[in-house]
Structure formats: C-alpha cells, structure tokens
Amino acid sequence: MIELFNVSKQVPSGSETLTILHSLNLTILDGQFISIVGPSGSGKSTLLGLIAGLDAPTAGDIRIDGESIVTMNEDALARLRGKKIGFVFQSFHLIPSLTALEKVLVPMEIAGVSNEPLRARQLLVDVDLTARASHYPSQLSGGEQQRVAIARAFANDPSILLADEPTGNLDSYNGRHIFDLIVEIHQRRSATLILVTHDHNLAEHADRSIALSDGRVVDDRLRLVPSTTENRDIAEVIHS
Numbered sequence: 001m002i003e004l005f006n007v008s009k010q011v012p013s014g015s016e017t018l019t020i021l022h023s024l025n026l027t028i029l030d031g032q033f034i035s036i037v038g039p040s041g042s043g044k045s046t047l048l049g050l051i052a053g054l055d056a057p058t059a060g061d062i063r064i065d066g067e068s069i070v071t072m073n074e075d076a077l078a079r080l081r082g083k084k085i086g087f088v089f090q091s092f093h094l095i096p097s098l099t100a101l102e103k104v105l106v107p108m109e110i111a112g113v114s115n116e117p118l119r120a121r122q123l124l125v126d127v128d129l130t131a132r133a134s135h136y137p138s139q140l141s142g143g144e145q146q147r148v149a150i151a152r153a154f155a156n157d158p159s160i161l162l163a164d165e166p167t168g169n170l171d172s173y174n175g176r177h178i179f180d181l182i183v184e185i186h187q188r189r190s191a192t193l194i195l196v197t198h199d200h201n202l203a204e205h206a207d208r209s210i211a212l213s214d215g216r217v218v219d220d221r222l223r224l225v226p227s228t229t230e231n232r233d234i235a236e237v238i239h240s
C-alpha cells in the first residue's frame with residue numbers, strides 16, 4: 001500500500017515560493033492500476049518522483065507498505081527502490097553502451113535476483129524482443145527502446161511500477177502496444193501500476209483515475225463495475 005499524508009512540495013522561485021503540490025492525501029491499494037491525468041505543469045511527474053523517493057516532500061509523510069520513506073537516507077531509499085519499484089519514463093533513458101539483454105541483467109544483478117540469464121531472456125520474450133537481445137539502443141526503434149525500458153523496469157520484479165507518460169514519444173500504434181504491454185505485465189505480476197498519461201482513452205482503463213490541476217487533485221474516480229462486491233469494498237476503503 002502507498003499512503004500520502006498531507007504531502008506538499010514547494011520550491012523557491014526567485015523571491016517567492018512556488019507550490020507544486022498542495023497538501024495531498026492519497027491511499028493506493030496493492031495491485032491497483034491508477035492513472036494520473038492533468039495538464040502539463042500540474043505536478044504529475046513531481047508526484048511520481050515523491051512516491052519513488054527520488055524527491056523529498058516539503059511537508060507530510062509518504063509510506064510504502066507502512067514504512068515512512070521521507071526520513072530514509074539515500075542508501076535506504078536506493079535499497080527500497082531496488083526491491084520494490086520500477087520506473088518507466090517518457091524518454092527511454094537507456095544507456096547507449098549496453099545491449100537490450102545487458103540492460104535487463106544489470107538491475108537483476110544489483111537486486112540479487114537468482115537465475116538472472118533465464119529470467120532476463122523471459123522478460124525479453126514478454127516484451128517480444130527476443131530477436132533484439134544483442135542490439136544497442138541506436139539500433140532500435142522508439143517503440144522497441146520503450147519495450148527494453150519496460151523489461152528493465154520489471155527486472156527487479158517490483159511490486160510498484162511507476163510510468164511517466166511512457167507512450168508520450170510514440171505514435172498511436174506503438175503507444176497502444178506499449179500501454180497494453182504494461183497493463184498485461186501489471187496484471188500478470190499483480191504489481192501496483194501508477195501511470196501518468198495525456199491520453200484520456202488510456203486513462204479510462206485504470207481501476208481509478210486521478211486528475212491533477214495546479215498541484216491539487218480535482219477529480220478522483222473509480223471505474224466501478226457496480227455489481228462486484230470487491231469494487232464496492234475498494235470504494236469504501238478509498239472514500240472512508
């Protein structure tokens with residue numbers, strides 16, 4: 001479970017203080033798919049960075065599985081990320097000198113995963129890149145590079161996947177393929193998925209869709225299938 005309690009983020013801006021996020025409270029249940037939408041500059045990336053512990057809030061508390069991350073030092077945060085969190089960005093952030101296979105192997109070695117050659121190859125199968133295992137980023141299309149980034153993000157078998165506009169640099173065909181792939185792996189591994197997107201059609205597929213504007217939650221809705229008790233229970237937890 002991911003919990004944010006009165007989380008705010010401010011940065012100095014000249015002689016003023018700019019508030020990027022205003023006192024945010026949020027509970028995200030394990031295994032859920034949450035989409036985050038909102039105009040450019042509304043605080044979406046800042047929010048993901050805070051949840052990943054890549055950035056610290058100005059005030060408030062963030063807990064992952066009950067453990068507060070705001071007081072953790074860099075080493076503890078890096079360990080937590082290595083164990084629990086995968087990140088996919090809009091620009092693919094791939095190291096030019098590593099092949100697709102090596103990119104998936106490196107985080108596995110860092111995380112101390114067993115059987116890594118076999119599991120790395122399986123991840124490349126999952127993203128349909130077996131024929132590209134020994135290719136470098138410059139030899140891959142945008143869609144293929146993002147598939148490598150997805151395989152890398154899942155290499156440490158994270159329970160939380162954070163995806164910041166992962167389809168933003170792709171055409172609609174490749175974007176849809178990447179989206180389907182992320183959702184499929186999230187479901188297969190029961191990982192929590194928090195996906196930032198500009199595409200409202202994609203956002204609608206989430207269990208819960210949160211809209212940000214000027215650093216505030218302006219909409220928060222569940223995709224309810226009214227007859228299922230499971231969804232009603234989730235709704236009660238979230239709105240209690």
Ligand code: ADP
Pocket residue numbers: 011018020038039040041042043044045046047
């Ligand atoms: P989004 O991802 O929704 O486009 P961001 O979270 O990247 O929005 O940014 C929200 C706002 O905060 C923007 O106006 C951005 O310019 C500003 N911002 C983000 N990080 C910083 C920073 N380190 N210093 C100053 N302003 C920042």
Ligand code: MG
Pocket residue numbers: 044045046164
């Ligand atoms: Mg952003």
